[in-house]
Amino acid sequence: MNGMALIIASALLVGLGALALLLWALRSKQYEDLDGAAARILLDDD
Amino acid sequence: MGTVNLSLSQPSMRDDLSRYMRRAENGSDSFEVSVKGARCANCIAKIEKGVAAIPGVENVRLNLSTGKLLVVSQGVAPQKILQRVQDIGYEAQPFEAADTLNADEVEGQFLLRCLAVSGFATVFVMGLVEGIWYGPDMADSTRQLFFGLAGAVAVPASLYAGQPFFRSAWRGLVARSVNMDIPISLAVLLALGLSIYQAGSHGAHTYFDAAVMLVFLLLIGRYLDFRLRDRARGAARHLLTLQSLLVRRRTAAGDMETVAAKEVAPGDQLLVATGDRIPVNGVIEDHGTELDLSLVTGEILPQRVDVGSPVQAGTIVIGQAVALRATAAVENSLVADLARLLEAGQQSRSTYVRLADRAAALYVPVVFSLSFFALIGWLVAGAPLSQAVTNAIAVLIITCPCALGLAVPAVQIVATERLFKRGVFVKSGDALERLAEIDTVIFDKTGTLTEGMPVLLNAQSLPPGILERAARIARASRHPLARAIAAAAGDGPVAADVRETAGAGLETGTGHDVERLGSASWCDALERDYQLWYRRGMEPPIGFHLQDRLRPDSVALVRSLASRGLKVEMLSGDNADNVRAMAQEVGIASWFAGITPQQKAVRLQVLREQGSRVLMVGDGINDAAAMALAHVSIAPGTATDISQRASDMVLRGNALSPVVEAFDVARKARRLVLVNFALAAAYNLTAIPLAAMGYVTPLIAAATMAGSSLLVVLNALRLAGGRSP
Known part of the structure; x- marks a missing residue:
């Protein structure tokens, strides 16, 4: 029973963590310019 | 190239573009530019580095998905930024951010x-x-x-x-x-x-x-x-931005100022540079020039206009830059009339009930x-x-x-995504549903089935070396006929000291070595069968046969549409002889020649009342109203802003064949x-x-x-x- 509580709690935490990450990525506009992001990887920063 | 001429149309340092700027609380200005043609990593690097090099610019970011360039700066003039992007080689317009955007x-x-x-x-x-x-x-x-x-x-x-x-x-x-x-x-x-x-x-x-x-x-x-x-x-927003074009107006004090076209009132004196579109109906004030009417009437050869001649909005100045007195406000111009027709057409279309x-x-x-x-x-x-x-x-x-x-x-998203990759830009979700229902296709002629510009047809029968000699002169001019010669000859040297006489032709050299390229009378030619002549000294003149011609894939396109059981028709403002010849060549049995934009719209109305569902493919200002009345419409990438706006789909690139692909995907x-x-x-x-x-x-x-x-x-x-x- 103890083990199950642990598993469920950690599953919930991991899931919420992933959700928070995604919401953060959305808020910091990482999905604004997908074409640009794909192209920018080819650029050298100098 | 023509940059010297063009610079007249670019906003100068003194023009007021500040209404496009937004000032943040920390005192820095942000300015958004709509950039056309940026598609690759290289474009990002070139544009961002180029703009960042302007002193005072703090931050530059190009969004490749939307084509918007955001520039944050400390008081850098918007003109400077626009000019820099244009110098790098991209079309740039200030972006008028609509409220709905956010x-x-x-x-x-x-x-x-x-x-x-x-x-x-x-x-x-x-x-x-x-x-x-x-x-x-x-x-x-x-x-x-x-x-x-x-x-x-x-x-x-x-x-x-x-x-x-x-x-x-x-x-x-x-x-x-x-x-x-x-x-x-x-x-x-x-x-x-x-x-x-x-x-x-x-x-x-x-x-x-x-x-x-x-x-x-x-x-x-x-x-x-x-x-x-x-x-x-x-897409609609982008086109709207392009629509809000800027014009140069003379103020009471005699200075030039740049204002939005919609602010022009009758009586204003405007300066229209070579290569620019005339924004409102008006009368030419200073000197004669030549106009390209192809977008309005479908006629590809330029027309000569003199001082005092009325000119129509939408035509393009290809001769000398002119000053003109506006006789109408933008709301009363032909373009605005068509825009109203267009809106009416779109309203009637909005009654379409989507499958879902x-x-x-x-x-x-x-x-x-x-x-x-x-x-x-x-x-x-x-x-x-x-x-x-x-x-x-x-x-x-x-x-x-x-x-x-x-x-x-x-x-729909899979279909539009696929068409996007093939160069078809679908502007509305139900456009595909409507395209699947068509039974008739109507084409405009000039600029749609044809290239929309003169092409040299008798290059094979010219005496050797003549084309290259003519091209040396032609490369110095922006006239469509001269450009056709230059295009036929390819890249090469330009003759020194080319003098251009508007409405007549070009001239270089002196005395017995004088070379002329231009109209029949300019070169003292007696025949009238050719559109352009070349003459060196006292030698007999040599004629060039320049005509509009079909796009390379037009015939195949018409054939494949017909093989899918669709009726094909052609509407053109051009004269009957030209239209008949083109129709025969491309294989269209049903055509109408010499008709006005309004008549085009009427034809569409008639077909609609007969229960036909029409796909209209057109590029000119004269097609826009008809396109808005059609069940669905497609504009080639070379089309005018207004017809791109009226259409449901826009083709990228030069080929017409994606029309068939779009139809197949829609079905x-x-x-x-x-x-x-x-x-x-x-x-x-x-x-x-x-x-x-x-x-x-x-x-x-x-x-x-x-x-x-x-x-x-x-x-x-x-x-x-x-x-x-």
Whole structure:
């Protein structure tokens, strides 16, 4: 029973963590310019 | 090249563009530029580095998806930024940010957030309830714990993520109109309510998982639909920005100022540079010039106009830059008239009922009555009220249109994505549905079936060396005939000291070595069969045959459209001889020549009243009204802003053949949507009797819901295949 509580709690935490990450990525506009992001990887920063 | 001439049309340092600037609280200015033609990593690097090099610029960011360049600076003049982007080689216009822009962005972000929340909740709740399904011998207290946890996640998640549906359902109720979101909202809320009741009364089944999964699957469809509409709106916005073109006006003090075209009033004196479009109807004031009328009348050879001649808005100055006195405000110009016709046409088109809405109108009453019958049936059969209600709710939940909500957007997004890759830009979601229904195709001639510019036709029969000699002179001019010669000869040297006489021709050298390129009278030629002549000293003149010609793929295009059972017709403002010759060459039996823009619109109206569904393909200002009246319309990439705006699809690049591809994809998409509807209906036909009879457990509900949605999406993906249809 103890083990199950642990598993469920950690599953919930991991899931919420992933959700928070995604919401953060959305808020910091990482999905604004997908074409640009794909192209920018080819650029050298100098 | 022509940069010296062009610079007149670029806003100068003194012009006022400050209304495009926005000042932040920390004192830095942000300025948005709409950049055309940036498509690759190189473009980003070139533009961003180039603009960042302007002193005072703090931050530059090019969004490749939207083509918007955001420049944050400390008081750098917008003109400087525009000029820099143009110098780098891209078309740039100040971006007039509409208020709705932010509303769209907010809506998209909100949908994504809802999608994320419901996705998380679906996975978590499914994990919990699956444990219950596979552990029938689970202790009652454990099951209660699981139900409690599932409810604790599912209820807030569904209530949050379901907001787009609840709001739309509420709007529908207030407006007393039935929409798909009413049964959806009801199903979600009832599923939650029933589950809370069951969990509280130690029941065996809860539908928490069904509620969140419903929301999740439907949100996918909703988000796809949003993306589609957002892209369409983006295109319209971009064109609108290009529409708000700037003109140069002389102030009372004699200075030049740059104002938006819509601010021009009758009586204003405007300066129109070579290569620029005349913004309003007016009268030429200073000296004669030549105009390119091809966008207005379809005539490709330039027309000479003198001082005092009236000129029409939409024509392009190709001779010397001229000053003109505006005789009308922009609202009264031909372009504005056409824009009004266009709007009227678009309104008549907005009555088109999309397939999904037609399905919804059929679907909603059926579902409600089935659910109602289930309730009555169970009560009549003597079941307790709670059981009857449970089964009635089960019917509502199981029929919830997951597959239906995904069926159309999934197919449309795959289809538009595929066409986008092939160079067809679809501006509205229902354009594909309308394209699939056409039975007639109408083409404009000049600039659509043809190249829309003169091309040298007798290069083979010219004496050797003549073409190269003529091209040396021609390269110095921007006149369309001269450019055709230069294009035929390819790159090469330019003669020194070329003098241009507007309306006559070009001249270089002196005395016996003088070389002339121009009209028959300019070169003292007696024949009139050629459009352009070359003469060196006293040698006999040599004629060049320059004519518009068909695009290379026009004949094949017309043939493949005809082979698909479509009627093909051609409408042109050009004279009957030219049109007949072209029609024969391209293989179109039915054509109309010498007709005005208004007559084009009338022809479309007639066909519409006869019940024909017409695809109109056109590029000119004179086609815009007809295009707006057509069932669906396509503009080539070389088309004017106004017809690109009027059209449902815009082709990128120079080829016309994507028209056939678009038609094929539209037909195929329609077939897939109908198959998807059939799949959804088949699923409902099997699921509803089970639900009504009380056999549906949450497991069956979840499996069928996910299964049918998956099936519908996979079916849509068949369209994405690389094979040509």
